[in-house]
Amino acid sequence: MLAPRVRVNAVAPGLTIPTQDYGAAxxxxxxxxxxLERLSQPEDVAAAVVxxxxxxxxxxxxxxxxxxxxxxxxxRDFVHLERD
Structure with missing residues (x-):
C-alpha cells in the first residue's frame, strides 16, 4: 500500500471538446x-483536477x-444522440 504518501483520484469529464462529428444544432x-443544461468546458475539468x-x-x-x-x-453514445 502506498498510502499515505500516494493518493489516487480520477476526473471523469463528459463531452468537453466535440469533434467535427457533432453539428451545432x-x-x-x-x-x-x-x-444541468450545459456541457463541461475545459475550465471545468481543470478546476476539478486542481x-x-x-x-x-x-x-x-x-x-x-x-x-x-x-x-x-x-x-446511445453522445455522437449518435440528437443527431441531425
Whole structure:
C-alpha cells in the first residue's frame, strides 16, 4: 500500500471538446438534454483536477464533470444522440 504518501483520484469529464462529428444544432440539443443544461468546458475539468490535487483527505474518488450526464441513462453514445 502506498498510502499515505500516494493518493489516487480520477476526473471523469463528459463531452468537453466535440469533434467535427457533432453539428451545432446537435450540440445545442445535447446541451439541453443534460440535467444541468450545459456541457463541461475545459475550465471545468481543470478546476476539478486542481480541487482533487488539493483535497488532501481524498483518495480513491472519481469526480464526474459531465453536466449531470452520469445521472441519466442515455440509450446511445453522445455522437449518435440528437443527431441531425
Amino acid at each position: 446537435q450540440l445545442a440539443r445535447l446541451t439541453a438534454s443534460m440535467p 480541487y482533487l490535487a488539493g483535497a488532501r483527505a481524498s483518495t480513491g474518488q472519481t469526480l464526474f464533470v459531465d453536466g449531470g450526464a452520469g445521472l441519466h441513462d442515455f440509450a
